[in-house]
Amino acid sequence: MFDYGAIYPEIILILFAVAIPALHLLLKSSRALAGISLVGVAASAGMVVYYLLNGYPGMIGSENSPLIVFDALAAVFSLVFLSVAFVAILASARYVENDRHLAEYFTLILMATAGMMLVASAQDLLTIYIGIEIASMATYALVAFRKRDKRGSEAAVKYVIIGGLSSALSLYGISLLFGVTGTTSLVGINEALAAQGIDLATILSVGLLIAGFGFKIAIAPFHMWAPDVYEGAPTPVSAFLAAASKKMGLVVMFKVFIVGLIAIKADWDIVVGVVAILTMTIGNVIALSQTNIKRMLAYSSIAQAGYMLMALPLATVVGDFAITAGIFHIITHAFMKSGAFIVVAALAYVAIGESVADYKGLAKRAPFMAFSMAIFMFALAGIPPLSGFMSKVVLLSASVQAAEITQWMLWLGVALVLNSALSLYYYVRVIKYMYVEKGESTAKIKVPVSLTVAIAVCMVATIVLGLFFDPVLDLCSEAARTLFPAMA
Amino acid sequence: MFENIPILSLLILFPLLGAIAAFMLGRSPKAAKYVALVFSAIPLALVTLMLTEFSLSGGFQFVENYEWISFLGINFHLGIDGVSVTMVFLSTLLVFLAILFSWDVEERLNQYMGLMLLLEVGILGVFTALDYFVFYIFWEVVLIPMYFLIAIWGGMNRAYASIKFFIYTHVASLAMLLGIFALYFTTAPLLKADGLIPVDAIGTFDMQLIARVAGDGLGHMLQIAIFGALFFGFIVKMPVVPFHTWLPDAHVQAPTAGSVLLAGLLLKMGSYGIIRICLPTLPDAAVDFQLIMAVIGVVSIIYGAFACLAQSDLKKMVAYSSISHMGIVMLGIATLSQLGIAAAVFQMFAHGLITAVLFMVCGMFQHKAGTREIPLLGGLAPKVPILATVMMMGFMASLGLPGMVGFLAEFMVFTSTFDTWGVWVLVPIATVALTAAYYLWAMQRSIFGELTTKIDTKHMHDAYWFEILPLAVLLGLIVLFGVWPAFALDLITPSIPSVWPLNGVI
Numbered sequence: 001m002f003d004y005g006a007i008y009p010e011i012i013l014i015l016f017a018v019a020i021p022a023l024h025l026l027l028k029s030s031r032a033l034a035g036i037s038l039v040g041v042a043a044s045a046g047m048v049v050y051y052l053l054n055g056y057p058g059m060i061g062s063e064n065s066p067l068i069v070f071d072a073l074a075a076v077f078s079l080v081f082l083s084v085a086f087v088a089i090l091a092s093a094r095y096v097e098n099d100r101h102l103a104e105y106f107t108l109i110l111m112a113t114a115g116m117m118l119v120a121s122a123q124d125l126l127t128i129y130i131g132i133e134i135a136s137m138a139t140y141a142l143v144a145f146r147k148r149d150k151r152g153s154e155a156a157v158k159y160v161i162i163g164g165l166s167s168a169l170s171l172y173g174i175s176l177l178f179g180v181t182g183t184t185s186l187v188g189i190n191e192a193l194a195a196q197g198i199d200l201a202t203i204l205s206v207g208l209l210i211a212g213f214g215f216k217i218a219i220a221p222f223h224m225w226a227p228d229v230y231e232g233a234p235t236p237v238s239a240f241l242a243a244a245s246k247k248m249g250l251v252v253m254f255k256v257f258i259v260g261l262i263a264i265k266a267d268w269d270i271v272v273g274v275v276a277i278l279t280m281t282i283g284n285v286i287a288l289s290q291t292n293i294k295r296m297l298a299y300s301s302i303a304q305a306g307y308m309l310m311a312l313p314l315a316t317v318v319g320d321f322a323i324t325a326g327i328f329h330i331i332t333h334a335f336m337k338s339g340a341f342i343v344v345a346a347l348a349y350v351a352i353g354e355s356v357a358d359y360k361g362l363a364k365r366a367p368f369m370a371f372s373m374a375i376f377m378f379a380l381a382g383i384p385p386l387s388g389f390m391s392k393v394v395l396l397s398a399s400v401q402a403a404e405i406t407q408w409m410l411w412l413g414v415a416l417v418l419n420s421a422l423s424l425y426y427y428v429r430v431i432k433y434m435y436v437e438k439g440e441s442t443a444k445i446k447v448p449v450s451l452t453v454a455i456a457v458c459m460v461a462t463i464v465l466g467l468f469f470d471p472v473l474d475l476c477s478e479a480a481r482t483l484f485p486a487m488a
Numbered sequence: 489m490f491e492n493i494p495i496l497s498l499l500i501l502f503p504l505l506g507a508i509a510a511f512m513l514g515r516s517p518k519a520a521k522y523v524a525l526v527f528s529a530i531p532l533a534l535v536t537l538m539l540t541e542f543s544l545s546g547g548f549q550f551v552e553n554y555e556w557i558s559f560l561g562i563n564f565h566l567g568i569d570g571v572s573v574t575m576v577f578l579s580t581l582l583v584f585l586a587i588l589f590s591w592d593v594e595e596r597l598n599q600y601m602g603l604m605l606l607l608e609v610g611i612l613g614v615f616t617a618l619d620y621f622v623f624y625i626f627w628e629v630v631l632i633p634m635y636f637l638i639a640i641w642g643g644m645n646r647a648y649a650s651i652k653f654f655i656y657t658h659v660a661s662l663a664m665l666l667g668i669f670a671l672y673f674t675t676a677p678l679l680k681a682d683g684l685i686p687v688d689a690i691g692t693f694d695m696q697l698i699a700r701v702a703g704d705g706l707g708h709m710l711q712i713a714i715f716g717a718l719f720f721g722f723i724v725k726m727p728v729v730p731f732h733t734w735l736p737d738a739h740v741q742a743p744t745a746g747s748v749l750l751a752g753l754l755l756k757m758g759s760y761g762i763i764r765i766c767l768p769t770l771p772d773a774a775v776d777f778q779l780i781m782a783v784i785g786v787v788s789i790i791y792g793a794f795a796c797l798a799q800s801d802l803k804k805m806v807a808y809s810s811i812s813h814m815g816i817v818m819l820g821i822a823t824l825s826q827l828g829i830a831a832a833v834f835q836m837f838a839h840g841l842i843t844a845v846l847f848m849v850c851g852m853f854q855h856k857a858g859t860r861e862i863p864l865l866g867g868l869a870p871k872v873p874i875l876a877t878v879m880m881m882g883f884m885a886s887l888g889l890p891g892m893v894g895f896l897a898e899f900m901v902f903t904s905t906f907d908t909w910g911v912w913v914l915v916p917i918a919t920v921a922l923t924a925a926y927y928l929w930a931m932q933r934s935i936f937g938e939l940t941t942k943i944d945t946k947h948m949h950d951a952y953w954f955e956i957l958p959l960a961v962l963l964g965l966i967v968l969f970g971v972w973p974a975f976a977l978d979l980i981t982p983s984i985p986s987v988w989p990l991n992g993v994i
Contacts, residue, residue: 321690367514383632384625393665394560400669413669417662424658428635428651436639436647473559 005057006070006121009047009078010114016040017110024103034093034450037106038086041113045082048075052475059123065185066123073479074121076327077251080334081120083461084244085113090454091342092236094349096145105145109240112138116248123259125174125184128252132170132216136163139245143233155232162215162225170212176205177260186260194263206268209256210275216249219279219309223302227290230298235348238294239341242301243334250308250330254323257312258483265316270408273313277415280306284423293344293356296426297337300380303423304333310395310412315483317402317409323480325398328473329391332379332465336388339458340376343369346451356430361439369447370434372459377427379462382420387465392420394473494552495538496566496616499576502530503583503608510602520598524587524605531612532580535573539979542573546982548618548696556622561685561692565619570983571833574976575615575753575760578840581965582752583608585958586745589848592954593641593743600641603633604745611753615760620668620693623765628661630754634746642741649741656734657725664721664761670714671698671769678705699769708772715773718766725758726814728788739807744851747803751810751847752840759817759836763829767821768985774824781822782909786916788815793922797929802860803850805930806843809886812923813839819916820901823908826986831900833980834973838893841969845882845962849875852955853934856948862930867939874951876935878959883927885966888920892970 004011017040020033027033051057052075061067089109096102115134122128140163144156178184180201181192193202211222218226230238261268283303290296311326344354347369352358363370379388399413465472506527513520543549548567556564568576583604593600610633613626631654639650676691678701685692692698706714724731739747767774792812799805813835820832852875853860857868869876885892888899898920905913939945951959969976 378632384628389625389628396665397560397669397672400666401673404673413666417666418659421655421659421662424655425651428654432639432647432651435636436650470557470559473557477559 003058009044012044013114017107021103030097048078070121071482073482076479077120078117081116087454088236088240093450094448108138142237151232155229159229166215173205173208189260220282227295227298231294235345239338243338269313269316276309280419314398314402320480322398324477325394327476332387332391335458335461336376336379343373346447359433360437362434366445381424381427385466503605507602507605513598517597520601524601528584562621566616567618570979572615579611586748590745607633637746638742641743646741649737653738660721660724667717703771711770711773715770722758722761729791736807747847748844751843756836785815785818793919796926806846823904828904830981835897838897842885849879864942865934869935872950887924887927
């Protein structure tokens with residue numbers, strides 16, 4: 001079968017991405033270009049929603065070795081990537097307005113989003129790899145966008161080198177797995193492994209895949225690059241990386257480990273469990289001592305990735321419920337984290353520094369910024385009734401449920417609980433600076449409308465997802481079930 | 489009268505609306521004050537009306553149950569019985585009086601009032617929730633306004649105290665959350681077997697349904713583990729020794745109204761949780777924990793009293809006396825008898841009224857004398873006669889003078905302790921003498937004797953109307969319930985089962 005319908009959403013984005021540099025010749029205004037990009041994102045999202053409501057298109061590839069299948073999982077993740085792209089573009093409109101290359105900026109964001117969406121619908125290690133590379137190439141350039149900025153250039157170089165290393169590792173893992181099983185199709189790999197069991201080459205390839213994808217997601221011990229890159233990159237790009245690019249790595253992990261390697265789950269569940277606990281603990285402990293807010297948010301992203309990764313070992317016991325929880329946390333995190341980064345971007349735009357201490361007395365100077373930042377911080381810390389609390393609760397419940405069968409999995413839940421408590425300190429510290437401390441200046445701050453709108457979108461999503469998330473959970477559950485064909 | 493009105497939801501909704509209105513009144517903070525007063529008076533009026541309709545037969549009344557998140561089996565389930573209605577009445581009363589008492593706050597007035605009302609939302613939610621999830625959400629919602637109240641309007645060391653309070657109680661709540669999930673999953677198969685929830689559901693968070701099957705269906709060790717997790721969450725909030733260290737810091741730094749609500753209501757959430765959740769849901773484990781509860785109760789009583797003796801800060805002394813008095817609540821609960829638990833609830837109510845008076849007195853000293861250090865005060869009675877009278881009455885009520893509400897509650901707890909453990913009751917009773925000692929000694933040094941020369945007393949002003957009014961109401965109630973305790977006990981007792989250990993009745 002070869003149904004192009006499976007990649008219509010990506011095709012729409014790429015058409016817009018190609019058109020924008022050409023349109024730049026006619027339109028000089030960054031607002032117009034940002035507007036066109038937003039139309040592209042909205043059109044692509046419209047396509048996804050159309051599929052959600054009217055049934056999914058056919059696949060690309062054959063029944064035995066599917067290449068691209070646009071299913072519920074792809075739809076959910078596409079919507080996450082597109083929403084993050086939407087707010088990132090909205091937040092960037094003023095950010096790049098004086099740059100000669102502003103058209104390329106929007107093109108790159110659209111390309112990166114298309115690559116991520118491709119990953120979400122890919123069913124074969126090679127299509128996954130291609131998707132990752134499309135997204136990575138675009139994000140390398142985005143990080144390097146301010147090429148005269150020393151910090152930005154340093155971040156970009158680091159990001160390219162680590163990204164290359166990560167690609168090489170995962171490619172090597174893929175080729176080993178192909179050597180062992182004779183196929184690159186996830187379903188085929190699983191069948192082959194179920195039949196022939198596990199040998200040294202398989203173990204090595206699984207290790208390489210964890211390392212390769214681990215660099216992408218920035219899980220410990222492959223996380224060192226993330227704070228430097230998030231700090232150096234333009235802030236809307238940091239938001240895009242933390243809220244979208246990282247999620248691409250996670251969906252790959254979900255697919256590869258649940259669809260491709262579930263047959264040998266007994267050999268990786270505890271490894272991934274330990275990595276998850278390490279990641280959340282290291283992320284939170286280091287975040288405690290950060291004074292630069294972008295670095296703090298970067299470490300908090302590392303910790304949150306640990307929470308999301310919990311879903312993987314839990315899924316070996318409780319199946320789709322754990323993945324539902326993981327996906328739900330991915331969704332809520334996308335909004336609270338991009339919201340937080342965009343607040344930083346908005347304040348940087350009006351020349352407020354990136355140190356936590358620069359936020360002193362912000363509640364008086366920019367009440368809306370301070371309030372929304374407080375909402376994002378409380379949500380990230382997991383305070384009810386905000387979305388971050390709800391998604392952590394679902395994760396925790398998955399862990400308690402898994403512990404009934406496999407006892408050590410309770411430790412994942414305990415680690416989540418202890419880490420949430422630990423993280424409260426550095427999230428609340430930001431709020432303390434904004435609301436409790438008195439600033440030197442009390443002059444009101446005026447933030448551009450486009451940034452305010454982007455923040456408002458994230459804030460509304462953060463609050464609404466905490467109160468009325470039944471339909472979203474149903475959708476997550478439908479998406480998670482696609483990874484478990486026996487249960488679908 | 490209330491048949492088709494979701495009265496409990498309204499009870500929670502009004503303060504929420506008031507809070508939003510107050511936050512929006514940034515331009516005219518004075519108006520926020522009146523808005524807050526009105527929106528805290530409405531719940532008080534509603535509860536008073538409800539009390540006239542309240543049936544004394546026990547069981548839950550004014551029940552509301554709406555589906556909220558069907559995926560996880562979460563319902564917005566509210567209802568009150570005699571135990572909760574006592575706490576709900578206390579909450580609406582204290583918030584209203586605390587707002588009145590804060591009439592002279594000037595800094596960020598509208599935010600202050602908004603946070604007070606938000607606090608009321610959380611507290612009323614905790615005392616009316618019949619669904620674990622709803623209960624937990626309201627439980628955590630309480631933390632945020634209290635954190636800001638301490639962090640913004642607190643004393644010198646407020647940053648440290650507020651974050652310590654936040655993290656301490658948040659960690660405890662998370663342990664509680666683990667316990668709630670353990671209950672959720674372990675009771676799910678039992679509930680399905682009995683046909684109480686659909687077969688394809690994951691589980692339910694309904695307190696009553698879970699209590700119906702948990703006692704008989706869960707293994708003994710599992711009950712103990714879950715009880716431990718929930719119990720930990722509750723005793724940190726109460727607090728009892730050794731988890732009390734956040735309390736003196738938070739109290740000393742909090743603004744007066746914050747202290748009133750913290751001691752008067754937030755501490756009660758802990759003991760309420762034990763009575764509402766731990767005991768009826770996990771009766772076997774409750775028996776195992778009986779001795780532990782009694783010991784930490786008695787240790788808190790003694791430790792709190794000795795710590796009071798050592799304090800020179802009036803407010804810190806009152807804070808430690810709260811630990812001692814919550815120890816008495818714990819002891820009452822530990823008897824696992826109808827009398828003991830009814831007494832514990834009555835003591836919670838009594839302590840709520842009395843401690844509010846005490847913290848208001850401390851606040852007035854700070855305000856009028858500029859210090860709360862007992863050694864700096866002295867002989868102030870002629871200067872500020874109203875304040876001195878109120879202080880004396882408050883102290884007398886707190887040390888358990890007969891005729892006032894505290895005496896009866898303590899007496900009932902000790903009677904029931906004697907029923908259960910015999911002469912061991914002499915250990916906590918001996919501390920009552922200690923209590924009398926620290927109160928009398930503090931009073932002697934601060935308002936009697938020679939007029940102090942260490943502080944400027946020339947411009948001291950006695951209590952204002954907005955301070956006298958709440959204090960008069962509180963003292964009136966302290967005497968009223970002291971003379972006529974049946975008023976409250978007739979409400980409370982039918983809601984507490986007479987047969988122990990109980991099974992499945994919540």
